Amino acid sequence: MSTVTDPIADLLARVLNGARAQKMEVFVPYSKIKAEVVRILKNEGYITDYEVDTKASHPRIKITNKLVDHACAITGLKRVSRPGLRRYVGADEIPRVLAGMGTAILSTSRGVMSGREAKKQKVGGELLAYVW
DSSP: OOOOSOHHHHHHHHHHHHHHTTOSEEEEEOOHHHHHHHHHHHHTTSEEEEEEEOSSSSOEEEEEEOEETTEESOOOEEEOSBTTBOOEEOGGGOOOGGGGTSEEEEEETTEEEEHHHHHHHTOOEEEEEEEO
16 A cells, blocks of 8 residues: 655655646546635636545545647646645745746645635745646
8 A cells, every 4th residue: 555645746746647648637636725726726727627525435526627629628737845845935935827828726725726816815825836
């Protein structure tokens, strides 16, 4: 039995691998933080939809990839803060990903949110990932 030491990196790897394999649906094990990250991906337009199935013996999230011109909307993902090296940023230090074409995902004291939302609310936090 294997254990995942970084569940967010596992989520991002599964989504990116599914996108590169042109899979319409990807399944990932459920956790609250993963559900929040997937919610941000949907709000930012990187995925079409997601559905949380908590009735199964092992709850999971079904992610439906978004296709743009027969290619997935997600072209790249990068995990920034990781278990061995946490990265925190203030509200004025939130980076722009690909000159505003990408999205930064942060975990703040007000919950998980995109970089744009965090700048609007003037709150910083742990920089989880970049998506473009």
